[in-house]
Amino acid sequence: MEIIKHPQKSEWGNLCLRPTKDTKSLTASVSSIIERVKNKGDEALRSFCQEFDGYAPDNFRVSEAEINESENKISPLLKQAIEQAKHNITTFHTEQLLEEKRIQTTSGVVCWQKQVAIEKVGLYIPGGSAPLFSTVLMLGIPAKIAECSDIVLCTPANNKGEIHPAILYAAKIVGISNVFKIGGAQAIAAMAYGTESIPKVYKIFGPGNQYVTTAKQLVSLNNVAIDMPAGPSEVAIIADAEANAVFVAADMLSQAEHGTDSQTILITDNEQLIDNVIEEIEKQLPVLPRNEIAKQALEHSKIILVKDMEEAVLFSNEYAPEHLILSLRNDESIAECITNAGSVFLGNYSPESAGDYVSGTNHTLPTNGYAKMYSGVNIDSFTRKITFQKITREGLKNIGNAIEIMAANEGLDAHKNAVTLRLDYDEDENNF
């Protein structure tokens, strides 16, 4: 862990840098996977499954029976927890639906926006050591609230052809029935272009390894949208003398256990807290099952001592963390000053894990400084806002002249003409 005391503003840029990954080396191999899936469909998927996962299913689609059986394979306590999370995520995301407001901008000129679901969406859920059933909730619930009509979920099976039952159960209670056993870049390509088994979608969501991330970027250049660019998970904690070192240490560790490339930054104006947090980390770390991962992640984590909370906020806004925890006295007023972050956790009893699972906010958030320009996943991510306008004859009289003048000045006379002909038209006589 690196401790940086009172860095000069000129050093901030470097302190905010994330480790850059050279994904260019992956581009060629991922491109070739995408091309093969695009051209050969299921046949290519089967051969990649065999090659990468050691198992190629006869049928990519998970059967209704498999989905239904998942319920018997997980504990009642986990089912209850998932239900509670579902309730809160549903409550928070439903409130994001837009009401249609008709706006009269000029007499006779009425304009409105309508929030309309993206019809076909694809959700990617990684396999690997941790079964991310929570991500099924975080992507599936807003897709359902938005009323996306076709929701496809791809996730890799293990080498026995099984998917973790908690993933299937989460899909079931969200109401997703199109679940397919396929992972990696090939799954992204399948959803982007469609195969005999996997339906093509318009937008692809979800986390994944570097192959998945690269595949998402590549297909996004060709008629498929993606949720956002992805990088390693990260947290920044702004803490003052009021912070509880035990909690701060626990929050840093919960980020660090994600992966060896996880980013953890503590920003504080209190030197004593730094000592206390380090001591606490040393206490909590050894007993964690994933302590080897967390240890490596902590090696490149940073503790930054600043002169006051104002400087802490400035630094944090420059860093633009995915998660930001405010463990400090004036959390509400400091929160008002946060301009760049994915999700903000106020006070001593709002750990990041709450937002990761149950509180109701989404955990799919911008990393790698992308919080400066991207939102986390929310209802907007699954919808578009289509604009409408209805202009009466009187309304067109009110704005027609301005249109004609502007069009003529842009050298677009046919644009002008479309107005002139309407204004000249005599409705009663049906002539011009």
Next chain:
Amino acid sequence: MEIIKHPQKSEWGNLCLRPTKDTKSLTASVSSIIERVKNKGDEALRSFCQEFDGYAPDNFRVSEAEINESENKISPLLKQAIEQAKHNITTFHTEQLLEEKRIQTTSGVVCWQKQVAIEKVGLYIPGGSAPLFSTVLMLGIPAKIAECSDIVLCTPANNKGEIHPAILYAAKIVGISNVFKIGGAQAIAAMAYGTESIPKVYKIFGPGNQYVTTAKQLVSLNNVAIDMPAGPSEVAIIADAEANAVFVAADMLSQAEHGTDSQTILITDNEQLIDNVIEEIEKQLPVLPRNEIAKQALEHSKIILVKDMEEAVLFSNEYAPEHLILSLRNDESIAECITNAGSVFLGNYSPESAGDYVSGTNHTLPTNGYAKMYSGVNIDSFTRKITFQKITREGLKNIGNAIEIMAANEGLDAHKNAVTLRLDYDEDENNF
């Protein structure tokens, strides 16, 4: 103009195809422009200006005097028209600002979204034959309403070093003072990476030629966001027996004059209307100043005869037009069925030109079928929605167990621990 009568559903896919442009050939040359600007800054910009525009300004920044003088170089009528457009665009976009709503998802667990401006945005306005001052309004006004703090506008100067006064005037009344004389892929690179003169931004907006579009796509892979992928402009018109052939022809021509690659589609259930529209086009076309462009665009435009309005809507939703005009009896009820479009114009007196300039809706819209997954530019485009949560001790007791169970089942024990330690903590005794 191709007339297709009662196409089979199996043919729809082909009828909806846009001409594909091979931009791969541009990637290499645009990449090298971007690299040079990234490495050499203003020096590279100057040499590209000289090479491509035949003029390299001493100072890229447009002076305050130049901006102020613009007011004297355009007609009072145009100024008035621009003011009227500004009023309506402001009215419509201001209504899109989100009110903060605090949601209690569980007792003691309060979550909210806050709409926060993207701090640094770059607007690109192309040069060329038509001075697109309307686009300055369409991008600049929502950026101002969103309260983006740094707004940069790049637009190429002519070979005398001048920018069209209407563009400068529009910038002035919107309140944009950072205007730079630079165009093309090099302008996009400058805003993406920053140079000595041009500030780096977080998100780049605006139309442009294939070089600009390719540059936007390339920089979007590296820490800069863009508004949306761009293609040639397009309109679809759904018309029934009630439509006025004169208006329909005028609307088709106003799209066709944009460029030889503009897309125009008329979808109707009325054969007589087809004859009338073709006759009208032949009448209106020859007198248009840009009739050569329009003529070429019309060569690849299509008229599609369908059996009824239901089929018309299905086809239009499959095509996903940038602009959709509903010239028909039941425009309001048909509008309810539109799921894929950028902006929809209802009735006989809502020409596309109204939305292009004055009605208040935005004219920066998704083309090339991207209306299936992207919105047009709106306030969301200039903001992010940051989520916040504040949980009380009681609140964490209410959801803590669910978090612990889910975290443990995902194999993330440190996530669980961050909750357990808080629940175990005795505030009064200050111990665990």
